[in-house]
Amino acid sequence: MSRAVRFHEIGGPEVLRLDDVPEPKPGAGEVLIHARAWGLNRADSLFRQGLYSVAPVVPAGMGFEVAGVIAAVGDGVGELRVGQAVSVVPNFNLLDYPMHGEAVLAPVHAVVAHPEELSFEQAASTWMQYITAYGGLVEFANTRPGDTVVISAASSSVGLAAIQIARRAGAKAVALTRTSAKRQQLLAAGADEVIATAEEDVAARIRDLTEGRGARVVFDPVGGATLATLIEAAAQDAVLVVYGVLDFSPATVNVMDVLLKRLTIRGFGVAELAADPGRLAPAVDYVRKGIIDGDLVPVIDKVFPLEKFADAHRYLEGNDQVGKIVIAVGPGVSR
Template identity: 65%
Template sequence: MNRAVRFHQTGGPEVLRLEEVPLPVPGPGEVLIRTRALGLNRAESMFRLGQYGTDPVFPSGVGYEAAGVVEALGDGVSGVGVGDAVSVVPAFSMTEYPVHGEAVLAPAHAVVVHPERLSFEEAASVWMQFITAYGGLVDLAGVRAGDTVLISAASSSVGLAAIQIARRAGARPVALTRTGAKRQRLLDAGADEVIATAEEDVAARVRELTSGEGARIVFDPVGGPALADLIDSAAHEATIVLYGLLDRTPTPLDVGTVLFKHLTIRGFELFEITTDDRRRAEAVGYVRDGLATGELTPTIDTVFPLERIADAHRALEAGGQVGKIVVTVPGDASV
């Protein structure tokens, strides 16, 4: 039996099904992985809802992140071998390589032998969050020691990764979260300060924390009306990296502030990094080094069994998590 997570129409988590499918056969440049854990991201939720940049083709698979054991190799694959413990870097379309299932194909360039210290659950929680944060903060914004970095949706897996990467650079991560309920957990995760956006004046608080200068980097997946506060909070010549659209409400833009502050507002998505061979290699190397030293550590909030995949999606969309939601796949986890 080989089961895959599939859906036959767009909609809520209830459209997801575990369906028996033939065991895939790896073609040239492909790797067959017997999965042990799957990582969930907002991208899967948006794809399932029909709100992603790529439309599903029915019946559709889903999933960007998985970790498991290599079961077979296609022609021309090097760098990994049968029996290796590996994880998958999102460097492909879900319409081509959906990886949420028991035995899945992935392109060889997206398969990484992960550090031995990671469990399968941790390995399935690494690449989307850390490469997204690396791309926005390091590759684009050039984060450096002394920078104040505003991190919206800071309790998300990417937000927590951004806190760690900012600290690794010697910068000052300031976590933004809607209420104070997660304040202590964010401080424990490494945030220098926490601002509850529904309870505090964001721009005034940032000015207070930076002696009036503002933040040099803003890292935001939300957009919407709250972006106005982030622009007000930005320093002269700051970089604002927008990597998501959680709030689809029209976004007001004070062009005068952008103009006279000399701000850079940059849209960014992970695939800028992962579909470029050089930038992907640099990102993977950066993350692997950080994982090996312990400076970068994935945070797992909740683990669900594969049979409860719909519940896992419901938990993701409820937004109460701090860190990653992971789905485990039955099987012997030994390598």
């Protein structure tokens, strides 16, 4: 037997339980991972509340990110081997492969050997955030030197990854955050400018920072009323990548702005890229090289012990973090 985080009803962190479950056995194309660390995502909270794009079937396991050691392999897993340190790229149905357990199955196409430079905590903080930011900023927007990249929810793990990728591309990273409380932390994380959306005129500040041109790249997980402001702040021929919905209120879009500025508004989810081997391979190579070069460094806000897994969810929903929230699992977590 092993333990897994599950919930038996929709709700807040209080519905989470650490259940004893049989240790699974890998089938063809699967590996069994003994977890050392879990990465926590906003999607985990939405899934638990029944607000995610996939509806939970209770009792439901959960979790998209894990790092650990391969304990067993099924047929057809290529060069993956027992004892290998690995992590996962979110590229699977959460109902089939929940990752927040002490022993979890993962499909071979989602498993990568993480760079030696990373601890297990860092590896559990890597693929969701960097592949998402890579897809939006590199693959779709073709971010290049001289661009201004506006990054909403910049203190999130994906936001911080986007700051690093924008800087790696030679662009100016403009971080958006609700208040000034996280300004210094975002500047320390590499942001060139920080705008507090509840305290400043966002569109005016972006025009000032770009000498009236507007931002060529916008990377947004918020949606809602914010989207109209970001469209107003966008430059001619700008690319707006929307990769999440933190604000479920209706978005009022100025279609004339979209038309006259020739804007591209593109919805994106990491699973889209990760499901295509021809797109995933260069993304993984890009992230690996960035980590080795030192341009991409996973930022961890706080590590919780396994027994405090519900507190980790509460902390996530408090929105005070700057970076990734990680849950340590099992002995010898750091490597």
